[in-house]
Amino acid sequence: MRKLPKIELHCHLDGSVRPQTIIDIAKRENIEIPSYKESDIKELVMVKKDCTSLNEYLEKFDLPNKVMQSKESLKQIAFELLEDAQRENVKYIEVRFAPLLHTNKGLSVEEIIQSVIDGIKEAQNIYDIKGNVILSCLRTMSVEDGLKVVEAGKKFINKGVVAIDLAGCEEERFCNKFKPVIDKAREYGYNVTIHAGEAASGQNVIDAINLLGAKRIGHGVRIKDMKEAYDLVKSNKVYLEMCPTSNIQTKAIDDFNNYPLYDFYKDGIYVTLNTDNRTVSNIDLTNEIDLIFRKFNINKIEYKNIYLNTVEATFSDEETKNWLKSFI
Ligand SMILES: [Zn+2]
Known part of the structure; x- marks a missing residue:
């Protein structure tokens, strides 16, 4: 499973910071954190078995974001995420983050985006992996803040940034409010992916497609x-x-036996398999593939089909898509 070529399209930067890196940056930048012991930090950033909801899950992001307030730290964390991913043969990854969470020490939104792109580029130069950025707007933020992200990211479109996303806690019918943000993003040439149908109903998925033009959910x-x-x-x-x-941790789905990925796939829905958050969920992509493939007896041909569908689902250019197809 570890050797299979992989693609990851849904991975949050702040949910995938190495615990030791949180400590290293805190020491380097004199940031106060609750402990400087790796085991304690792990305990604080990884979700517990008794997590009851998405909102509780999201509390785990406070600590990593404390150490994601400088250009150097953002670059390092992005680099390390790609370094970790290529170790399990991930060939392409779309890394998402919400720039406005990283402005506490005065960085501009452009500087934040540039720093993450720099980290990705550095990893691309060393390892056999490629990456792009998806800019997330949090649904708890205002429309003005959303537009700020869209404007700041404009100059990076297809130069490291490929899409816009809405993330964070999910209320019923959130899409309407953000229509001006996503309309503007589409006008500028961003691709659109929207978190929907996770903590709230399928109606949000309908809205994300019909109102916001989401190509991925x-x-x-x-x-x-x-x-x-x-x-x-x-x-x-x-x-x-x-x-x-x-999805199990946030109680979006009650049990792995009821996880709908394979049913969806067999019925012709295009599914892709992702980690969401490597550190907060304490997993990697190999782990997720292993789990689902064993549970539903998915075979190699089906893996190949899912991989090739995932290539088409990427927001990358044709050259990258062709490169990705060469691995399977
Ligand atoms: Zn997510």
Whole structure:
């Protein structure tokens, strides 16, 4: 499983920081954190078994974001994420983060985006992996803040940035509010992926597709309970970025036995398999593939199909897509 070529489309930078790196940066930049012992930091950033909701899961991001406030730290963390990913033969990764969470010490949004791109580029120069950035707007933020991110990222489109995303805690019918943000992003040439149908109903998936023009949906697991949403995803060939362990931890799905990825796949829905957060969920992509493939007896041909669908789901250029196809 570790040797299989892999692609990851849904991975949050702040949820995937190495615990030791949190300590190293805190020491280097004189940032106060609750402990300087790796085991303690692990305990603080990894979600517990008794996690009850997405909102509780999201509390785990406070500590990593404390050490993601300088150009050097952002670059280092992005570099290390690609370094970790290539160790399990991830060939391409789309890294997402919310720039406005990293302005506490005065960095501009442009500087934040540039720093993450620099880290990705450095890893690309050393390792056999490529990466791009997805800019997330948090749904708890204002429309003005969302537009600020869209404007700041404009000059990086197709130069490291490929898409816009809405993330964070999920209320029913959140899409309407952010229509001006995503409309502007589409006008500028961003691709659109939206977290939807994770902590709330399939109606949000319908809105993300119909109102916001989403080509991919983060999670989307709740469409299994809403035929209209399910049919829309299927007929519009919208790709789902599925994250099994995270979905169990946030209680989006009650049990791995009921995880809908394989049912979706067999019915012709385009599924992709992702970690969501490597550190917070305490997993890697090998772990997720292993889990789902064993549970549903997925064979090599099916893996190849899912991989090739995932190539098409990437927001990369044709050259990268062709390069990715050469590995399978
Ligand atoms: Zn996510």
